[in-house]
Amino acid sequence: MAKAVDGVIRIGIIGSGGIAKAHARAYKEIEGVTIVAVSDVVPGKAGAFIDELELSDATPFTDHREALAQVAMHGVSVCTPNVAHHRTSIDALEAGVNVLTEKPMAVTLQQAVEMEQTARRTGKILTIGFQPRYDPNMVMLKELIQSGALGKIYYVETGGCRRRGMPGGTFIRTDLAGAGALADIGCYSLDMALNPLGYPKPLTVSAVATNHFGTNPTYHREADKFQVEDFGSALIRLEGGLTLNFKISWAMHMDTLGATMFLGTDAGLKVTSAGSGPWSGVWDGGVGSVTMYHDLHGSHVETHIPVKQHTVKIFAEKVKDFVGAIQEGRPAPIPGSQIVRNQAIIDGILRSAALGREVDIEIPEL
Numbered sequence: 168m169a170k171a172v173d174g175v176i177r178i179g180i181i182g183s184g185g186i187a188k189a190h191a192r193a194y195k196e197i198e199g200v201t202i203v204a205v206s207d208v209v210p211g212k213a214g215a216f217i218d219e220l221e222l223s224d225a226t227p228f229t230d231h232r233e234a235l236a237q238v239a240m241h242g243v244s245v246c247t248p249n250v251a252h253h254r255t256s257i258d259a260l261e262a263g264v265n266v267l268t269e270k271p272m273a274v275t276l277q278q279a280v281e282m283e284q285t286a287r288r289t290g291k292i293l294t295i296g297f298q299p300r301y302d303p304n305m306v307m308l309k310e311l312i313q314s315g316a317l318g319k320i321y322y323v324e325t326g327g328c329r330r331r332g333m334p335g336g337t338f339i340r341t342d343l344a345g346a347g348a349l350a351d352i353g354c355y356s357l358d359m360a361l362n363p364l365g366y367p368k369p370l371t372v373s374a375v376a377t378n379h380f381g382t383n384p385t386y387h388r389e390a391d392k393f394q395v396e397d398f399g400s401a402l403i404r405l406e407g408g409l410t411l412n413f414k415i416s417w418a419m420h421m422d423t424l425g426a427t428m429f430l431g432t433d434a435g436l437k438v439t440s441a442g443s444g445p446w447s448g449v450w451d452g453g454v455g456s457v458t459m460y461h462d463l464h465g466s467h468v469e470t471h472i473p474v475k476q477h478t479v480k481i482f483a484e485k486v487k488d489f490v491g492a493i494q495e496g497r498p499a500p501i502p503g504s505q506i507v508r509n510q511a512i513i514d515g516i517l518r519s520a521a522l523g524r525e526v527d528i529e530i531p532e533l
């Protein structure tokens with residue numbers, strides 16, 4: 168659907184749970200945007216959401232396909248559990264509607280590929296909701312790395328982590344979430360490491376995944392239902408001679424899995440997380456410090472790069488960028504073509520961990 172005659176951008180929301188509220192509030196802040204439909208499979212939930220958020224132009228639905236068929240929309244936010252991102256995004260794209268889907272992109276690599284293929288075929292926007300990209304420190308990191316100041320980057324290490332941050336419900340079921348910490352916060356860490364590098368293609372991965380805490384009733388109140396990993400570690404080879412050492416944790420007897428590091432032939436960049444509480448990973452807890460090292464000859468030059476204050480609310484910014492892309496006819500701000508590689512790594516980690524050996528990562532033609 169093209170831009171409405173009255174110039175108003177009409178938005179639908181699919182899945183009206185926790186994060187949908189943040190989407191709705193962000194859309195409400197943008198002038199010339201109105202939410203016209205909300206769907207949720209739980210009867211009554213979309214209506215209650217509309218009332219709570221005072222969405223006076225919105226109609227409730229229990230089936231997103233009916234919403235897409237009955238209400239003219241420019242875009243939808245997909246805020247369902249991971250398992251439904253695939254079907255709902257494809258149905259919206261096929262209906263000619265642009266899509267902002269929540270992270271992770273999907274549950275399997277094949278689903279992510281199909282989503283991106285549909286976006287290409289329909290010519291509609293498919294953008295994935297990684298709001299840390301709008302953190303000014305993340306923007307600065309990308310600019311620094313892309314400037315070539317580090318020379319050739321040959322090794323990256325990153326460890327997104329929480330000390331005590333295991334969710335429950337749909338997040339711990341393999342069929343609904345796909346994976347645990349890997350899907351929930353690992354996809355962020357991968358995006359933060361790979362986006363500044365232009366998303367090089369992953370080739371192989373050797374990984375382990377464990378769930379010592381989620382399955383222990385001392386640590387998790389739904390231990391009997393806990394099917395996913397709460398810890399993962401992987402060595403990923405990427406094109407261009409780059410290696411990524413990746414660690415992820417929802418729970419551990421440790422304050423941090425260490426700094427994020429980019430090692431280059433001309434300089435090294437170290438990024439530490441802000442704070443040391445239960446949510447301590449970069450970016451989960453924000454960026455605490457950024458230091459550049461040039462000290463191979465013993466002259467030890469360290470440059471502390473001032474961390475930037477957030478001048479924007481990053482969640483609102485991702486929603487605004489989606490609306491801006493619709494209005495201006497721009498491509499997807501966070502394109503599926505990149506995030507398919509993110510999903511391919513998660514898929515590879517799970518396969519490698521299950522097999523107990525290194526596996527190839529093969530991404531089908533998009």
Ligand SMILES: NC(=O)c1ccc[n+]([C@@H]2O[C@H](COP(=O)([O-])OP(=O)(O)OC[C@H]3O[C@@H](n4cnc5c(N)ncnc54)[C@H](O)[C@@H]3O)[C@@H](O)[C@H]2O)c1
Nearest residue numbers: 182183184185186206207208209246247248249251269270
């Ligand atoms: N970007 C972020 O900061 C952030 C934060 C939290 C969650 N998330 C992501 O958002 C998604 C939703 O998480 P949540 O915490 O809001 O979950 P939630 O369980 O609170 O809400 C999901 C809602 O979707 C509904 N639903 C399920 N299948 C549906 C379908 N086919 N059509 C319509 N509605 C459907 C459920 O009934 C539920 O109301 C997940 O993918 C999660 O990873 C992102």
